[in-house]
Amino acid sequence: MADKIKLLICDDEVKFLESIAERLELRGFDVTKATSGKDAVEAARTGGFDLAILDLKMPGMNGIEVLEILKKEHKYLEVIILTGHGSIDSAVESTKLGAFSYLSKPYDLDDLLKSLKDAYETRMKKKFEDDTERMDEILKMAQSMSPLGFLREVKKLDDEEK
C-alpha cells in the first residue's frame, strides 16, 4: 500500500483514544484523533478520511448525530461504531444511518482490523463502481458529443464530484 489508509477516531475517553490510535498507527494507519463529536465533524471536512471510528455516548454531540453528519457530508466515508453502551436499539439505528459495522467495547483488535479492512474494501469498491459508471457516462458522451462539448461536460462532472 503506497498510501496509508486515513482514519478518524472519535472518543471522549482520552486514554483509550491515545492507545487505540497508537496501536493502529503501528499497524500502518494514518490516524487522526478527535475527543468530541464537534471536533470529528470539523476534522472530517478537511481531512479527507477513508474510514472513521465513532464512540456513541459522548458529551455534546453524540455518536449518532456525528454519524448522520459524516455520512451526509462524505459520500464514501465508512464509519465503524465502537461503543461501551451497546444496545440493540442503537445498533439498529446506526446501521440504518449507514454505519458499516457496530462493535462493543472492550473489543478484539482482530475484529476491528477485519472490520476496518472490510470497510476500506467496501469504500474502494463503491468508489470504483461509481468511477466505472462515470467512465461509462463519459465514454457515452464522448461518442455522442463534439470534442469541445465533451470537455465542457467532463469539467462539469469534475465540479460535481468536488
Add this chain to the structure above:
Amino acid sequence: MVAKSGKNTDSLAESLPFNRDHYKDLKRKQIIRLLLFYLGPLIVLIIFFSIQYNALVSESRRLHLTAIAENQSNTLNLFLSERIVNLDNLIDDPRFQHPPTSSNLQIYLERLKMNSQSFIDIGYFDSSGIQTAYAGPYPSLEKVDYSSEDWFQRLREGEKRFIITDIYLGFRQIPHFTIAVSRNIGSEEIVLRASLDPGNIYEYMRSLEGANEVFISIVNEDGYYQLVTPHIGTPLETSSIVPPQNPRLGAENVKIEGSRITYAYSWLRLADWALIVQPSDDEKQEFFSGFNLRIYIIAASMIILIILVIAFRANKLVEMQMETDRTRAQLEHASKLASVGELAAGIAHEINNPLAIINEEAGLIKDYMDPEFGESMDPERLKEHLNSIQSSVFRCRDITHKLLRFVRKSDVELKTHNINEIIDGVVDGLLVREMRVSNIEIEKKYSSDIPPVMTDSNQLQQVILNIINNGVDALEGQAGQISISTGMNNNKVRISINDTGKGIKPEDMEKLFIPFYTTKEVGKGTGLGLSVSYGIIKSLGGEIKVDSTVGKGSEFTIILPLKPG
C-alpha cells in the same frame, strides 16, 4: 460475598424493618388506646348510674325514714294527748272530790290504769305545792313539797293547763316522766300529777309498723336520750344526734364514728321531745349488696370481656401491622433489586469503558513486545501504560462497590448523618458520568446549616436515587437540568429534587405512589420506585410531596424530621 447474599435471600421472608420490641411497644400502646376508648365511657357510665342510683336510694330512704318518724310521732302525740285527756277527764269529773284523800286517789289510779298500763302513780297538790294526797307504789312521796321542782314552777307560770316533763329520776331514782294538769278550784290552784313508765311507751312504739327495720330514740331539747334502743345508747345520756329545731319534721345526714348515717326526726307537739328514726346496721351495709352488687358484678364481667376482646384485637392488629411491614419490606427489596436492575445496564456500560482502556493498554504493550513491529517501549512509557491499566481497574472497582451498596439488603439502621453527604453519595458516586454523557446538568444548592439528622442513609439514598432516576427518565434523552437543594423548614429537613423534564400529567398524579403503576414503557420501569420511596420516607417519619407542571418539570420534596418517630 456469595454466602452473604444467599443468607440475605433466605432471611427475606422473615424480614421485618423493626425489631420485636417495636411491636411489643405498638401492642401495648394499642391496648391502652382501645381500653381508654371502650372502658372510659363504660366506667363513666357505671359511676354515673351508681351515683344516680345511690342518690335515689338515699332520697327514698330519707322519705321512708321521715314517714316512719312522722307516723311514730303522731302515734306518740296521740298517746300523750290521750293521757292528758285521761287526767283532764278525771279532774273535771263532777264526782272528783277536792281535795281527795289518798284512798280516793287509789280508786282513780285504778281507773287510769284501765286506760293505760303506763300510769304508775298519781298525786294531788294544793296551791303551796305540797303533795297532799298520793296513790301508787311510793307512799313516802305523800306530803313532799314539790314547789321548787322545775316542772311544777313551769306549769304554774306557763300558759298551758298541762305539762309533760322530760324523763328524770326524781325522788324515787327510777326513770319516769310526769304529766300534770292544773285547775283553779275556788281561789286555790290545784295540780293533779301522774307519773308514767317510759318503758311502756317504748314497747308500744316498737310494736308499730316499720319499727323493726329502724332504731327509734327520743331526745329532749338539750340532746339527752329520753327513750333509746339499747343498741345505740342509754337513757339520760347525751345523744350523738341532735336534730335541728326547724323544720319540725325532716331528715338529715350526720357522720358518727366515721360512717354516714341518715336519720329522720319529728318534734312532738305536746312535749319538748324529738323522735329520731335511724336505719339499723343492716341498712348501712346495703351499699355493697342488692342492686349495687349486681351492677358491679355486671360491670366487672363486661370489663373483663372487653379487656379480653381488646387483647385479642390488639394482637390481631399488631399481627396485621407486622404482615404489612413484612410485605412492604419485601416490596422494598424487590424494588431495590428492580431499580438496581435498571441501573445494572448503565453500570455495565460504565464498566465497559475502563475495560476497553485496559484492553487497549495491554494490547499496546503487547504490540511493543512483538518483534513484528520492530519497536520497543522505554520503561517510563511502559510504566505510564501500566498505571493507566491500574487506574482503570480502580474505576471498575469503584463502580462495583457502589452497585453492591445498593443491592445489599440491610435492616433499618439509624445513625446521625449529614444530609448533604448522603445526597452526594448518590450523585457523585453512581450517577455523575451517566449524567455527563446524557447532557444532564446536576445542580446542587445545599444549605450548610442543616443539623445532623438521625436517619437511615442507605434507605434515604435509595429514595433519592429513585427520584433522580425518574427525573432522568422524564428528560427523555433531552439535555436538561436536575437540581437538588436542601434546607430547613419548621425544624425539619427539606430535600427538593427538581427536573426540567416532561412533567407529570394530573391523571397520573394521584396514582404516583401506587405500587406497580408506571407510565414508562414496558420493561423500563417496575412501578415500584415511588411507592417504595413513599414507604421508606414514611417509616423514617417524613413525607414526600410532588409538584409538577406538564412540559416544565417536576419537583419532589422530601421532608424529614431530625429524628424519626
